[in-house]
Amino acid sequence: MIRLESVTKSYSTEVTALRDASFEVAKGEFVFLVGPSGSGKSTILRLMNRQEQPERGEVWVAGKDINAMPDSKVPFLRRNIGNIFQDYKLLLNKTVFENVAFALEVIGRPKHVIKQQVPAVLDLVGLSDKEDRFPHQLSGGEQQRVSIARAFVNRPLILLADEPTGNLDPATGEGIMRLLDRINGTGTTVVMATHDQRIVNQMRKRVVQLDRGVIVRDQERGVYD
Amino acid sequence: MLARISYAFRETWASFKRNVTLTAAAVVTSAVSLLLVGSTFLIQRAFDNLLTRWKGDVELIVYVRSDASPEQIAFIQEAIESQPTIIDVSKLRYLDQAESYAEAQKLFAGDPGTLRLLTPENIPSQFKVVPTTDDSNLIRELGESFRGVEGVREVAYAQDVFDVVSRVSQFIRVATTVMSIVLLMVAIGLIWNTIRTAMFARRREIEVMKLVGATNWFIRIPFMLEGLLQGLIGGVLSCAGLWGLNTAWSNAVTDFNDTELAALVVSDGYVRWVMVMLLVIGAAAGAIGSGIAASRFLDV
Ligand SMILES: Nc1ncnc2c1ncn2[C@@H]1O[C@H](COP(=O)(O)OP(=O)(O)O)[C@@H](O)[C@H]1O
Ligand SMILES: [Mg+2]
Numbered sequence: 001m002i003r004l005e006s007v008t009k010s011y012s013t014e015v016t017a018l019r020d021a022s023f024e025v026a027k028g029e030f031v032f033l034v035g036p037s038g039s040g041k042s043t044i045l046r047l048m049n050r051q052e053q054p055e056r057g058e059v060w061v062a063g064k065d066i067n068a069m070p071d072s073k074v075p076f077l078r079r080n081i082g083n084i085f086q087d088y089k090l091l092l093n094k095t096v097f098e099n100v101a102f103a104l105e106v107i108g109r110p111k112h113v114i115k116q117q118v119p120a121v122l123d124l125v126g127l128s129d130k131e132d133r134f135p136h137q138l139s140g141g142e143q144q145r146v147s148i149a150r151a152f153v154n155r156p157l158i159l160l161a162d163e164p165t166g167n168l169d170p171a172t173g174e175g176i177m178r179l180l181d182r183i184n185g186t187g188t189t190v191v192m193a194t195h196d197q198r199i200v201n202q203m204r205k206r207v208v209q210l211d212r213g214v215i216v217r218d219q220e221r222g223v224y225d
Numbered sequence: 226m227l228a229r230i231s232y233a234f235r236e237t238w239a240s241f242k243r244n245v246t247l248t249a250a251a252v253v254t255s256a257v258s259l260l261l262v263g264s265t266f267l268i269q270r271a272f273d274n275l276l277t278r279w280k281g282d283v284e285l286i287v288y289v290r291s292d293a294s295p296e297q298i299a300f301i302q303e304a305i306e307s308q309p310t311i312i313d314v315s316k317l318r319y320l321d322q323a324e325s326y327a328e329a330q331k332l333f334a335g336d337p338g339t340l341r342l343l344t345p346e347n348i349p350s351q352f353k354v355v356p357t358t359d360d361s362n363l364i365r366e367l368g369e370s371f372r373g374v375e376g377v378r379e380v381a382y383a384q385d386v387f388d389v390v391s392r393v394s395q396f397i398r399v400a401t402t403v404m405s406i407v408l409l410m411v412a413i414g415l416i417w418n419t420i421r422t423a424m425f426a427r428r429r430e431i432e433v434m435k436l437v438g439a440t441n442w443f444i445r446i447p448f449m450l451e452g453l454l455q456g457l458i459g460g461v462l463s464c465a466g467l468w469g470l471n472t473a474w475s476n477a478v479t480d481f482n483d484t485e486l487a488a489l490v491v492s493d494g495y496v497r498w499v500m501v502m503l504l505v506i507g508a509a510a511g512a513i514g515s516g517i518a519a520s521r522f523l524d525v
Contacts, residue, residue, distance in 0.1 A: 049436075072440070079438035091430055102430075106439035108229050154437070 001027040001158060001189045002048055007057030009043055017043040019213045020057070025191060027157075030184045032200050033193040034224055035210035041193035044210075045160045048191065049081045050074050062157060079107055082151030082159045082188075086166035088143045090135045090150075096122065097131040100150045107154070121153040125179060141172035145179065152183055159183060161192040165199060173199060197224035229443070236447035237454065240423045247422055248455060251415040255459025255510060256466065258408030259503045263467040265401040266499045271489040272394035274331050279383045282316070285354040285368050288379040291322065291347050297376030298350070304374055305352055311367050316355035322348050334490040349378050409510060412459065416452045416514030424448060424522045431523075445519040452515020453508050460507025464500040471496050 002025040010016040018040045025031050033041040046052040047059050050066050059066050066077055090099050097118055104114045122128050125145040135143055144164060151159060161180065165173030177199055184190045194200060200207060200223060207222030208215060241248055287305065289298055298319075306314050320328065326345040333340045356364050361384055368380045424431065434444050475490045 075435075075438040075440045077438070078436060083436050089429070089433060089436075091433065102433065103437040105232060106434045106437060106443060108443070110227075150437070 001025055001029070001062060002191070003058075003060040004044070004047070005058045005060070007047060007054045007059060009040075009047060009052060009054045017213050018047070018054070021213075021215050022057075023208055023215060023218055025189060027189055028184070028187050030181070030190045030203075030205045031192070032203070032205055032207045032222075033191065033210060034195060034200055034207055036195060038212075039210040040213040041195075041210060042162050043213075045083075045162050045191065045193055048158070048160060049078050049083065075107075079154060080157045082148075082154070082156040084144070084147050084151050084159065084161040084164045086163040088135070088147040090143055090146055092135050095132050095134055096127060096138070096146050096149075099135070099146055100153050103150045103153055109154075117153055118149075121149045124152070124182075125149045139172070140168050141175060144168065144176055148176070148179060148183070152188070156188065158189045158191070161190065163194055163196075164192065165194065165196055170198065174202075177203060200224040233447045233450055237450045240427075240447070240451050241454070243426065244419060244423055247415075247419040251412065251419045251455045252459045252462070254408070254415050255412040255456050255507055256462035258405055258412045259460055259463035259507050260466045260470075261401060261405040261408055262506060263463060263499050263503050264470065265398070265405050266502070267467070267471060267491050267496065268397055268401060269394070270491045270495055272390065272398075274334065274491070275390055275489055276394075277328065277331055282355045283318075283353040284356050284364055284383045285312075286381045286383075287352040287354065287368075287371050287377055288349040288381070289351060290376050290378040291349055293350075293376035301352065301371070301374055301376055304371065305354060308367055311356055311358055311363055313355045313357045318353045320351050320353065322346065322350050325350050331492075334492055409506075412456070413510050413514040416455050416511050417518045419455065420448050420452050420515040420518035421522060423451065424518065441523050444523060445516075448519045449512055449515045452511040452518070454511065456507040456509070456511020456514070457504060458507075459511075460504040463503050463507070467500060467503070468496065 004021050004023055007018055007021045008016065009018040021040075021044070033044055035041055043052065047054060048061060048066075050059075053067050061077065062080060064077070066074075069077065091102065094102060100118045100121060101114045104117065109117075119128065119131070122131055125148055127142060127145055127149065130138065130142065135146070138146065144167075148164075159180070164180070165176055168176065173196065180190055180192065181203070204221045204223075207217065207219050207224070209217035209219075209225070287301065289301060293301075302317075302319065305312060305317060322345050326343065326348050329340065329343055329348060333343070358364065361382075364384075365382060368382060371377050371380055431444055471491065478490050
C-alpha cells in the first residue's frame, strides 16, 4: 500500500530530517512510527500525502510513485488518505456535523451522500448525540473523535495519524486507540506517529523506530524500546 | 455540480460580509477608476464629434445654399478646382444634402433645437476642401474669394476651431488615459489585497480543504468570484456615475445653443456601449486581482 525507497529529505543544508529511509506498509497493516521529538516521524507522514517531496528516493502509494504525478492529481491522491493531528485541526465556527460534512462538501460530494455518510461515521466514532455542538463545547477526546470522523468519512484506504493522543490524558488516549484499531479492522491501513510508550507497548503492533532521521528498528508486534 | 455552485456562492457571500471595510475600499476605488475610464471614452468621442467636420485634413468648407441650382453647384466646384496649386483636387469632396444631414446628426447631437429645424431639404450641402499648402493666409484668401460666388452660403475655416480643440483634446486624452490606467492598477491592487486578507483569515479552512483533497480550483473559485463581484459592483456604480455625469453635461451644453459646443454631446447609444465595457473591464480587473492573490496563496 505504501513504500518508501531510499528516501532522503532535508529542509535546509543543516537539517536532514530523513536519511535513506526504506520501508513498506502492507494493505490493512497498523504501523507505529516511534522516536524522540525531531527524529523525522511527521516528515515521513507528510511525505506520504505529498505535503513534502523528497530530495532523493521514491514514495509509492496505492501503486503510484506520488512524486512523479502532476500537481493537479495530488488532490485525488489525498482523497484516499485521511489525516489526524495532535491539535485536531477542527474548524471552530462549524458544528461537529458541519466539520465532518465539510470534508465531503469540498470534494464535491452531493447532499444526499453527505446526509447519509456523516451520521454513519459519527455513529462509528460515538458522537451521534453531539452533532450540533461546536468544538469548544467538546472535550479533547471528543474533538479528536470528530477529527477521526472527518478523516474517515470518505472511507480512505489509508489513515495517517500524527501524535493523535499527544494532547489527551491516558484513559482518553486509550479510547482513541481502540477507535483507530477498529477502523484498522475494517481494512484501512493506519500509520501512526507517536512517542507515547505506554500506548505502543499496549497495542503490540509493528514498530518502526527513528533516530535523527534514520530508521534504526523495524519490528513486528514490537514495543517502544 | 449544483452542490459546488451553491458552495461557491455561499462562501463568497460570507466572505463579503466578513470584510466589509476592505471590500468597500476596493469597490469604491474600482468605481472611481472605471468612471474615469468611461469619461475618457466619452470625452474622446465628444471631441471626435466636434472635429468630425474636419476629418481628413479638411481645412476649408464651402457651404452651398439649399436652394442652389445644379448649375450653380457645378460652377462652385469649377471655381474650387481651378486652384490646383492651393488645393488638392483629388481630395475634394462634395457632401450632398442627405450626407450633410447625416453628419449634422452628430454635430448637433447636443442641440436638439437646431436639429429639429434641419431637414434634408433645407440643410446646406458642402464642399470639403483639402489644401496642398500649409500657408493659412493663402487658404483664407482663397476662401474669401468664394464668398461672392452665386449659391455660396458660407465659408468656414478649420483653423478657427481646430488648433485649439485638437490640442486640448490631445492633452485631455493623454491625461485621462494615464490617470485611468494608474487608478485601475490601484483598484486591482486593492482587490488583490482584499482577497489575500480573506484567504489569510480562512487559512485553517484552506489547509483542511487541501488535506482532504479539494482541488486548487475548488478552493480558488469562491475567492475569484468575490474579486470579480467587487470589480463588477464597482462597474455598476461607475455606470450610474457616468450616466449622471453625461446627463448633466448634455443639459449644460444644450444651454449653449448654437455654438460649436453642441457637438460635444455623445449619443445615448455610445454611452450604453461604454457602460457595457466598464462592466466587462470591472469584472476582468476583479478576476485578475483575485486570481493572482489566490494562486500566490495556494502555492505556499
Ligand atoms: N517545515 C520545516 N522546516 C524546517 N525544518 C523542519 C520542518 N519540519 C521539520 N523540520 C525539522 O526536521 C526534523 C524532523 O522533524 P519532524 O519530522 O517534525 O520530527 P518529529 O515529527 O519526529 O518530531 C527536525 O529537526 C525538525 O526541526
Ligand atoms: Mg512531529
